[in-house]
Amino acid sequence: MEEKLILEDGIEVEQVYRRPETLTDVPYHYCPGCSHSVVHNVLMEVVADLGIQEQTIGVAPVGCSVFAYHYMNVDMQEAAHGRASAVATGIKRVMPDKLVFSYQGDGDLAAIGTAETIHTANRGENILVVFINNGIYGMTGGQMAPTSLPGMVTSTSPYGRDVSMVGYPLKITELVAQLPATYYVTRQSAHNPNAVRKLKKAITKSFEYQQQKKGTCFIEVVSNCPSGWKMTPVETIKYLEEVMFPYYPLGDLKVPKN
Amino acid sequence: MEKEIRTEEPRLMKGNEALAEAAIRANIDAYFGYPITPQSEVIEYLMFEVPNRKDKKTVVLQAESEVASINMVYGAAGAGARVMTSSSSPGISLMQEGISYIASAQLPCLVVNVVRGGPGLGTIQPSQSDYFQATKGGGHGDYHLIVLAPSSVQELADFVFDAFKLAEKYRNPAMILADGALGQMMEKVVLPKDNSLPKVSKPWATTGKTKDRERNIITSLFIQPEVMEKVNLELQEKYAAMQSEVRWEELNTDDAEVLLVAFGLSARICQKVMDLGRAKGIKIGLLRPITLYPFPYKRIAELAEKVDFILDVEMNAGQMVEDVRLAVEGRAPVYFKGRMGGMISTPDDILNEVEAISEKLNVLHQ
Structure with a gap:
């Protein structure tokens, strides 16, 4: 990676980072401060680092990351809302030696796609599920998600989420961790450099486990939504730390027994 | 194929x-x-x-x-x-x-x-x-x-x-x-x-x-x-x-005066209707669409020129009959016979329908 470059004004610099070949040269459409672009970067860096671009097939969801395939330079399929893990199952079953991941938001994975999520994990499909949980429907304009916190104000819970009427935020990652066929289940974030390093490690391990045919790996990334939360990016980081993480505590929920 | x-x-x-x-x-x-x-x-x-x-x-x-x-x-x-x-x-x-x-x-x-x-x-x-x-x-x-x-x-x-x-x-x-x-x-x-x-x-x-x-x-x-x-x-x-790629099967359409149009199981029943009718001297032919999409519009239109009427037979309230009518474009009267909800017309039911229509249209088939 480290190469010497001469800038126009004659200054010699060392290149220490460049866009990996697994990312296309297309600017992200995501809102400023949104975690999606960071998670896309990390995910594709891992694919580049492991040298698995030719083996990797991704599945994009319906939600803000519906255009994930604009940025990820791997073969990809765009799934119907909630069905990404079923589509990933179809791909993996006919190509068991390839590496398959789905990338899904909370509405996709934990509301409309709950059945597919649970049953894919229950079969132990040998895939990686990346679950972006920001507690809100970003793409459709900030409606309540299955993971919106109690009292959270959204456009469909304008007076705050009333748990007596609409129930509690669904901790689907805890459900997935209970299933015997899942291999590695973890909850991460991408809100500071240390968190990003941990996330990268989790993604790397998940692809390695998949190469070893260990079963379903599931990574929840507790994320922010500046536009949907109506906060500045800096405010969202504070909200994550003070409100989201206490409800969705970070860390591994299930690790391989050695 | x-x-x-x-x-x-x-x-x-x-x-x-x-x-x-x-x-x-x-x-x-x-x-x-x-x-x-x-x-x-x-x-x-x-x-x-x-x-x-x-x-x-x-x-x-x-x-x-x-x-x-x-x-x-x-x-x-x-x-x-x-x-x-x-x-x-x-x-x-x-x-x-x-x-x-x-x-x-x-x-x-x-x-x-x-x-x-x-x-x-x-x-x-x-x-x-x-x-x-x-x-x-x-x-x-x-x-x-x-x-x-x-x-x-x-x-x-x-x-x-x-x-x-x-x-x-x-x-x-x-x-x-x-x-x-x-x-x-x-x-x-x-x-x-x-x-x-x-x-x-x-x-x-x-x-x-x-x-x-x-x-x-x-x-x-x-x-x-x-x-x-x-x-x-x-x-x-x-x-x-x-x-x-349109495909269909025709039985006895050369001299047919009555054309039955039916697909799938209904067409099997209509084969029997045809045999029973011909035994009575009624010249019944059968067109069975094999591909429902694409649909044999052109062939049905050609046959419509030669027959007294068309009877479309289905196990529903009349669905394919809309395509038959689109094909026929008024060249011949189109009738429908069907049963619904899992019930199946018998060959006699259908033949009675053919005879009733013939009588109504005052066309003699003997």
Whole structure:
């Protein structure tokens, strides 16, 4: 990676980072401060680092990351809302030696796609599920998600989420961790450099486990939504730390027994 | 379509099982499905039989729902696999969103509907009441499936091969529209020859981006209206090209004064009506559409010039009859005879209808 470059004004610099070949040269459409672009970067860096671009097939969801395939330079399929893990199952079953991941938001994975999520994990499909949980429907304009916190104000819970009427935020990652066929289940974030390093490690391990045919790996990334939360990016980081993480505590929920 | 060279003795098989055996012989890569009467024997047969066929690598997976099944079909078809699912009416309704995505993403696959009476949970008895759903789209958006309508256990087996040939030729989902009686009844069948359906190249499939090509993307999302319109125009061009695949069968149409039009099981019943009528001196002919999409409009229009009237016979409230009327364009009177909800007209019922219409129109057929 480290190469010497001469800038126009004659200054010699060392290149220490460049866009990996697994990312296309297309600017992200995501809102400023949104975690999606960071998670896309990390995910594709891992694919580049492991040298698995030719083996990797991704599945994009319906939600803000519906255009994930604009940025990820791997073969990809765009799934119907909630069905990404079923589509990933179809791909993996006919190509068991390839590496398959789905990338899904909370509405996709934990509301409309709950059945597919649970049953894919229950079969132990040998895939990686990346679950972006920001507690809100970003793409459709900030409606309540299955993971919106109690009292959270959204456009469909304008007076705050009333748990007596609409129930509690669904901790689907805890459900997935209970299933015997899942291999590695973890909850991460991408809100500071240390968190990003941990996330990268989790993604790397998940692809390695998949190469070893260990079963379903599931990574929840507790994320922010500046536009949907109506906060500045800096405010969202504070909200994550003070409100989201206490409800969705970070860390591994299930690790391989050695 | 040319028939496969047959080397085997006939077997006595249930329709659903003949279909499943044909799928194994067509070397499907995967089957995803969910049990529903009256077609559960398809997945049962595959689950029992595939592990005993050491030369086959067929994936057979019981999904958690029809919704999951059709999306597994999407994923596998997008990865270039030869893939199918089967279900019956309520399950096919659940699949419609996925079928629309498959049509838009232009993925070849086979969906089999062993139709039962509806609407709603309905009945498990045979029906043809999903004709509109099968031929006019079914899900959202402007699209068509290639629809084949078998009228025997033999065709239920043969059409698996025909459906995949057409689906792969046009990169389009194909449907076999059968019914509960065809699925459940046992008939003599000579199965298609094993390994006789060659695999086709699918350079668009998501098999992993190699250095020598750009990434492959399977999607039905074209958010700019200019692009979405272009995709639609391409689809419509494809549907226009598919019209050349139209297939039908004619019996005794040369001298027919009365033309029966019926598909699937209804056409089998109409063969008996024709025989009974001819024994009484009524010159009845039969046209049986084999492809319901594309539909034999042109041939029906030609025959309409020669007959006194047309009687369309279906096991529904009158669905294909709308296409028959579109074909006839007033050249001859078109009547409809049907029963609903899993009930089937007897040959006598239909012949009585022919005679009543003849009397009404004051046309003598003796």
